[in-house]
Amino acid sequence: MLDRLTVTILAEDSVPYESPLLGQHGISLWIEAEREGSTRRLLVDVGQNSDALLHNVRELAIPLEKTDAVVITHCHYDHTKGLSRIVEAIGKGDLPVVAHPSLFRPHFVVEPFLQHVGVPFEDGAERLRAAGARLILAADPLPIMAGLTTSGEVPRRTDFESPGIDLYTVDEAGRLLSDPVADDLALFASVEGRGLVVVTGCSHAGIVNIVHRGLNLTGEEKVAALFGGFHLVESDDERIARTVSALRALSPDLVAAGHCTGFRAQAALYGAFGDAFTPLGAGRRFTVEA
Ligand SMILES: [Fe+2]
Ligand SMILES: [Fe+2]
Secondary structure: OOEEEEEEEEEOOOOOOOOOOOOOOOOOOEEEEEEEEEEEEEEEOOOOHHHHHHHHHHHHOOHHHOOOHHEEOOHHHHHHHHHHHHHHHHHHEEEEEOOOOOOOOOOOOOOOOOOEEEOOOOHHHHHHHHOEEEEEOOOOEEEEEOOEEEEOOOOOOOOOOOOOOOOOEEEOOEEEOOOOOOOOOOOEEOOOOOOOEEOOOOOOOOHHHHHHHHHHOOOOOEEEEEEEEOOOOOOOOOHHHHHHHHHHOOOEEEEEHHHOOOOOHHHHHHHHHHHEEEEEOOOOEEEEEE
16 A cells, blocks of 8 residues: 555646646646655656646656656557657666557547557667666556556456547458557556545546446445546537546545546546546646555
């Protein structure tokens, strides 16, 4: 169990009022996990504009060189573009970079035109290794430290949560397949006296599926906080309503959702959770502790 978890939003689709920080379509979070007097630091995703990310890192005085590991939630370019530059900026020779084994697959949309939306060419596995990354690609939950683990592949159990976009891949035989974003990972923390904290990128596995996975995996019974994108931006009202009601049943203390959550879903979450909901924004910092 962790004694304290601090989540700082380094990059996001919006910036708060009067903020000098830069926004972008994408997300990046800085996680400080404290246990028994020592702190470990994780970078979760890197957005898609490393100039803006590094600007915010400087403004927020984030000690990027102290990054202990990077976690990539899924392949989308708005979470991975510039990763090799960021790994270089961290400047460690053997930096663990944790993701799913299918991270580097072909991954594309065909509307309005064929476009690869997965990890950009310039951030491929070889480039990352040359920049100092030690790739740890796991489909199973990967324990990062006591009280902190990745989700591994998230079982898709609800009947109302889909990845939210039509995506494709090709397999090794060249067959065209629909791509369910099986690489969608979240981070689960157990905080002493508070319960489960979920950090998610886009929640393509479904935020309700993800939270249930977190409760099962950690054995926690209480949900302390959810941070990240819920990818409801293109969802219909019914899916939003069912998601909000399933989350209400889980009674989280805090729902901090932005990026691909979408205004209508944010409004519905605010309606349901009141002050226990907050939109994200670059530079916002949250602490979860007993
Ligand atoms: Fe995203
Ligand atoms: Fe995504």
